[in-house]
Amino acid sequence: MAIGRDSMLLAEKIGYKFNNTAYLDTALTHSSYTNEMRTRGIKAESNERLEFLGDAVLEIVVSEYLYNSYSRHREGALTKQRQAIVCEKTLFSVAESLSLGEFINIGFGEEQNGCRRRPKVLADAMEALIAAIYLDCKERGSTEYTEVILRLLGPVLELGAINQRTDYKTMLQQLSEQDGSVILEYRVISEVGPEHDKEYTVAAFVNDNEVGRGTAKNKKDAEMSAARAALLLFGYSL
Numbered sequence: 001m002a003i004g005r006d007s008m009l010l011a012e013k014i015g016y017k018f019n020n021t022a023y024l025d026t027a028l029t030h031s032s033y034t035n036e037m038r039t040r041g042i043k044a045e046s047n048e049r050l051e052f053l054g055d056a057v058l059e060i061v062v063s064e065y066l067y068n069s070y071s072r073h074r075e076g077a078l079t080k081q082r083q084a085i086v087c088e089k090t091l092f093s094v095a096e097s098l099s100l101g102e103f104i105n106i107g108f109g110e111e112q113n114g115c116r117r118r119p120k121v122l123a124d125a126m127e128a129l130i131a132a133i134y135l136d137c138k139e140r141g142s143t144e145y146t147e148v149i150l151r152l153l154g155p156v157l158e159l160g161a162i163n164q165r166t167d168y169k170t171m172l173q174q175l176s177e178q179d180g181s182v183i184l185e186y187r188v189i190s191e192v193g194p195e196h197d198k199e200y201t202v203a204a205f206v207n208d209n210e211v212g213r214g215t216a217k218n219k220k221d222a223e224m225s226a227a228r229a230a231l232l233l234f235g236y237s238l
Contacts, residue, residue, distance in 0.1 A: 176206060
């Protein structure tokens with residue numbers, strides 16, 4: 001078995017003092033470690049149950065944050081932004097920023113297989129850590145967990161905000177969905193230049209009427225530019 005670094009060092013790193021350190025220790029226990037300890041007759045709960053809870057806690061904390069922060073955004077935009085935040089990729093990113101892998105207790109076999117560096121293992125441990133903070137706070141009647149979780153997610157939340165502001169295609173789609181009879185589509189108007197360095201011009205059409213046009217080095221960016229032009233046409237301040 002491979003013991004991780006002192007868990008209290010991690011607590012200092014995230015700026016949260018655990019009243020019940022058992023939650024933290026469980027959050028940092030991989031199932032492979034639990035299995036090895038079981039063969040020795042020693043009970044050590046894995047972080048799998050905490051991972052389950054942490055996923056739900058993270059979703060509600062992020063949902064409430066987005067709901068309060070973006071009062072003008074419709075459900076679809078909020079859902080898309082939450083999906084970009086509550087996912088393995090972003091959890092792995094946060095876990096890496098904390099060097100979380102160094103603190104996990106892992107079975108010897110998994111240690112040899114590079115378990116500490118696997119994105120899923122780190123993302124799962126991050127969810128378990130969130131649940132540990134939540135349970136520790138609830139046990140002493142505190143709501144500090146919201147502040148701690150949002151602080152941990154700070155860079156991810158900011159990136160999500162930037163992406164949301166610039167997702168003109170989603171904004172135009174939501175606008176068109178307000179009228180069930182509207183058909184929104186994008187058409188390539190022209191492709192200029194050699195195969196390795198083409199420039200695409202795309203137009204956005206609403207019910208066969210052109211409402212915006214954009215040019216870029218790839219179709220996706222050209223569509224985004226066309227959507228932005230359409231939103232400006234419809235009076236949106238971008």
